[in-house]
Amino acid sequence: MTQVQRVRVEGAGGWVRESLRRVYFKRTGSNETRLLVVLDEPRQEAGLKVLVIKQDGARPEVWVYSPDMRRARRMVGAGASSSALGSDFTAADAEHLAAFLAGDAVRVLGDTTHAGRAALLLEAPVAATDAGYERIRVTLDRAWCVPLRAVFLDAAGAAVKSLEAPAAQVSAVAGRHVPMQVVVVDAQSGNRTTVTLEAVAIDEPLPDALFAPQSLEQGR
Amino acid sequence: MNRVARHARRVTARPWHVLGGMLCAGLAALAVLVDVPGGHLRLALDPAMTALIPQHGAAAATFARARALIGDDDLLLVVWHGDDLFTPAALAAHARLVDDIAALPAVDRVDGLPGALDLRIDDEASVVVPFLDPPPANTADAIALRERALANPLVRGMLLSSDGRDLLLAVRFEPGLPRGQLAALVASVAALSAEHADGREQFLSGPLHLRLAVAAALERDLLRLTPLAMLATFLVAAFAFRSLRGACIPLVANALTTLIALAAYTATGGRFDFVTATLVPVVFVVGFAYAVHVVCAFERRYAGGPRAGAAARALCEVWSALGLTAVTTVIGFAALAVSPVASIRTFGLSAACGIAFAWIGAVTLVPALLVLVPGRQRAPKAGATRIASRLASFACRHGRMALAAATALAILACAAATRLQVDTTLLDNFAAGHPARQNFTELATRFAGPVPLQIVIESTHPEGLQDPAGIAALAALDAWLEGQADIGIAYGLVDYVGLLYRALAPELAASEPLPAARPLRHALLLADPTLLGRFATPDLRTTVIHLRTSALSTAAVNALATRIEARLAALPDTLHGSVTGTTALSARGIDAISRGQVGSLGVALGLVAVVLALVFRSWHIGLIVLLPSGLPILCFFGLLGVIPTTLNLSTSLVACAVFGIAIDDSVHLLARYAAACRDHGTCEAELEAALAAVLRPVTITTAALVAGFATLAFAELRGQVEFGLLAAATLFIAWLTDLAVTPTLLLRLRRHLPPAKTK
Structure with a gap:
């Protein structure tokens, strides 16, 4: 499944934060799912990729790629698995x-x-x-x-x-x-997060390589 | 027959009715104060400092924002000590203790090593997980964990002592819990700690623990010393009057009205904190004086036979003076209602209310009891008359000398008062060997600082904290804070973001310690919302820097806050900061209260002057009568400059209590003098008559109250001891002033006194 999500967070104090992200999801095994989030907007945050590999009954394995470090890194804990990427x-x-x-x-x-x-x-x-x-x-x-x-x-x-x-x-x-x-x-917090799907594709074939940690370092 | 005489006649004609009414009111007061099924008093002691913190204004708003982010900062600290803390068993027990404390009701959060973030970076991964998740399985892992904890700047000195032999837990409770529930929770935490420590050395401390200990001691002192003070007062009055009637009536009447005032205070939700704890002695002191004046007037008037007539005449004699003193004192205390501090407002209004009750008791119950209680007819006190004559003669002949001496004393007192220090150290209330003090001192030596402070930094625009320049400014501030000798540790958003940045891009962090714009945003995006929420608001506009300081006294905390705020002024224009937290604001509040006493007394004196000027239709009278009341207060401040005691939360209230008595004595003398002016020819005769009427009640009152206050020397808390002894000393000075200086001043006021009304 592929989605293009526009996420708008409106704070109780009146502030607004908007982002655009691509979300790829695939069941890669009988008890394994993989989720890839690629941040496209805002410009200052663009390029962040988060890959979550989740096996049933286990802690999710999270890989993060930031263009500044030029390589994917496995993150354990520190909120990486529960990160909201700016939303609630x-x-x-x-x-x-x-x-x-x-x-x-x-x-x-x-x-x-x-x-x-x-x-x-x-x-x-x-x-x-x-x-x-x-x-x-x-x-x-x-x-x-x-x-x-x-x-x-x-x-x-x-x-x-x-x-x-x-x-x-x-x-x-x-x-x-x-x-x-x-x-x-x-x-x-009183915050309100609105996620709007700008595009969605179901059952579109997604290559397993897209969900490989090494592939985070390639392409956009 | 005028209205006063009619009232006096009514009260003295139906003494049983008056007594019955007052006893009913007393029983109702007891019903309010005593929880019979529970077997305890309903007095609410409030150890929290919130009553001393301004409730409105910029500082209160900043404090509210900080609390919204971090919760209550009134910490209970649990310390484990030992050489074997880093073993699998001990660490597992420590983790279980955290879980058990967190499961207690009303516990908001428990911070300790088990939940602190442990960063491990290798080629493959960055691991940022809580230290004890899971606890180490073997000794080697435990020792490795100890090394990592000691290398972690957010743990060393704060959760783990720098020698690795002490572990600390910081427990936060939900705000606004009543003292009883807090005390029970602290007892539960103590029991859990002892159980899990399994024989290891452990203790509880921290600001909350200390305040609860102070509140407990305050309660013990209140319950133990109030009866003792009353007994001392009774004994002195018994010696002075040499009759059961003279000794018992002021005590019984005043105890009853104080009881009613106390019940009214409790019924309206009043709590006893460090300021309002002196409410009872202040009301008792002033009310006692009123009662003694009525009894003394009765003794002068009673020549045997039915007592009702003498009691009515005595009441008529003191009515004007009592009314005037009550009005002036009530106004003086009510003036405190303009204070921005809730506790002071409550104290002022409640004291005014209590004094009104005391006045009612003096003009109703005391005359009624004088009718009901039999006693021998007392021969006129020749001694008092003789002394009054000598004092009047002295004032007429050597008045200038007395005034010169008073002026010299005032100048000396002013000079000494310049050396006075405003400072309150809660810890100093306890003797050196007291467990609460020992534990707190131990904590201060083993950890970076036991006292929490916060700095709130706000950006001028939302998401301003995502700006690398802002983060760089916060990092520079962090470094400056940690360079201060009295700050043990400072941590905040910069440290958490830095941890995430190192986890996200360790190679980059090695070369550039502070993240550039994009890595900074990425680090923030990856933050755990709950953890990030402890440091910054969701709009990344406001952040809190947590400090632990070794500054224990209010003066030291205020000096540190001033230094920090000067440094905050150097932040970029887009960032504004201020120091906040319970400790910072209460330190500011306490010193403001202590200093504010001078201002409050000034306001009270001014109002009293206006009332007297209106009553006697002379500004001269209004102003000059204040001088003998001001001198003992000046002497009190001078005394504080030369003895090793500071103007603190307890001692600052002495002036208020003494003012109530001193102004009353001066007004009594003035009222009697004004009355005597109409009856006598020479100035000496007028003064002698006034002094003869006032000398005895003023002296008995002073002696009894000095004895009463002196009993506070047996208090557990040093603040109470200082309050008692200083109040006794200042009352004695006020008495000397009234005998030596006030008569001379009155002589110079004669031409300003209003003429007698023609009937």
Whole structure:
């Protein structure tokens, strides 16, 4: 899968930060996925590449390439695996959400409607103790099987973060429904991150070499 | 019959009603103050310094921004000491301790070696993971970890002593916790530390621990010494009056009104901090004087037979003077309501309220008790009359000499006061062998500095901290800070970004220690949002530099803050910085309070002068009566200049308490003198009559209160001892001034006194 994402972060204080990034995703093995993010804008940040190799049940392996150091480097810890690349929706959040959708601890809370659409209300605990939230509650569109809303709840039931995919922005791409816009609001900072897909391609063949650490040093 | 006489008649005709009403109020006060099922007093002690910190203005706003970033900076520090700390077992126990403390309710964060970032760089990878994630499996790994920790500038001196024999944990609690909960949490942390340390040497310390220890000692002193002070006051009054009536009535009446004032203070949410802790003695002191004046007037008037008439006449005699002194004192204390510091405002308004209660007690309960409590008729005190006569004669004949001596004393006091030092050291409140002091001193010697301070740096525009020039300026500031002798460690955004930069581009970092624009942005993009959030706001506009200093006294902290702010002024135009934090602001607040006492007293004296001038229709009177009240206060400041005691949070309140008494005594003398002017012919006779009426109550009050304050010499906290002894000494000076100087001044005021009203 390939996406071109425009990310706009609006701070509670009125500041705005925008970036454009290419995201490549591929399942490279039975229990391995690879994610490559290439930053194109703003100009001062362009050229940063982050490759995340994730094997089920293991810590993600993160490779980072910066044009100034001219070689890819494996990074362990220091936030590299949970880095948000400037937004409030971290890789760890995405991972917890993905684990939610794939996990078997999901509890169906009932039927609901969201933005006039029939949906299921689901909830599951988060396994990680350092996530900053204990549960995720998802409103899943029945027909599209797309999460229209996800709320990350703490022990007291208060929303720590929320993710909203406007139904009007859900498009069919290669026979699948894809939210073309996602809005994440961080309750603590008050920041609002809007991720808009400017282009998306599904099932497009991506060479394995694209996801090799050595290839980070080549091309743009 | 005028209104005063009607009131006096009502009170003395129905003494049981008055007593019943006051006892009901006293019982209600007890119900407020005592938690019967819990078996404890509901007095709330507030060891936090927040009450001493301005709540509004630029400094408060900066402090709020710093707290929003880093949380509460009132740290509890846990120290483990030993030669065997870097073994797999000890480090695993240390990590478990962190987990267990973090799991306690209301614990915000625990910083220690287990969570500190350990940077390892090799050809293949950069590893930046917490030191004890996971704990080392064998001794060789543990020793290697020790070496890395000692080489890490964010760990050595802060979380690990420079000889590697002490490990430190910094525990932050949620802000605004009540003292009881904080004390319970600290006890839980102590128990957990002892359990996990498994016999290793360990102790608790830090600013929060010290403040809780001070609060506990303050509570013990309050509960132990207040009854002792009352007993001393009672004994002196008993000796002076030589009757149960004379000794008990002022004590009982005043204890009851102080109890009611205390209940009102508690019921309205009042807490006792380092300033408001003196509220009870101040209200008791002033109220005691009111009661003694009524009792003395009664003794002069009572010639046997029914007591109601004598009590009513006594009340009429002192009514004007008591009313005037109450008004002036209430105004003096209420003037503190304009202070920017919440604690001072509370103290001023509550003291004014308490004195109003004391006045009500003096004009209702005291006359009622005088009617109810039988006693022998006292022969007129020939001794007092004789002394009054001599004093009046001295004032008439040698008044100039007295004034010259007072002037010389004032000049000497002013000269000595120039040597006075404004400084408060919380630690000095404890004796050298006290565990709280020993632990804090140990901590200061083993680590880079036990006292936290923060510097808030703000850029003029969002993302200003992504500017390499800004980072370079912060790095230069960091280097300057670490070069200061009284700063043990300084760390902030530069250190975290530097760590990420070294991890991201180690080869580049080796040649260029500070990142250029793009690597800097890349380092920030790769930062853990939670960790980055401890150093900078999400818009990268504001950052906090954390300091640990060895400066323990407020003067040292303020001097350091001034030095830092001078250096901050040299930052580029796009960056502005200021020193903040609980310690910095409370140090500034405490010294401002101490210095502000002079200003507050000035305001109080000014207001009192206006009231007196209005009452006596003469500015001369208003101003001159202040002189005998000002002299003892000048002497107090002079005394501070020559004895090894500073003007600190405790001693600065002496002036307030003494002012309340001194001005009252002067006003009593003035009121009696003004009344006597209408009845006598010669100046000496008028003065003698006034002195004869006032000398005894003033002397009894002074003696009793000097004894009461002197009992504070047995306090656990040095600040209380200093407060007690200095208050006793200053009260004695005020008494001497009232006898030797005030009569002379009054003689010179005679032509300014209003003529008697024609009936």
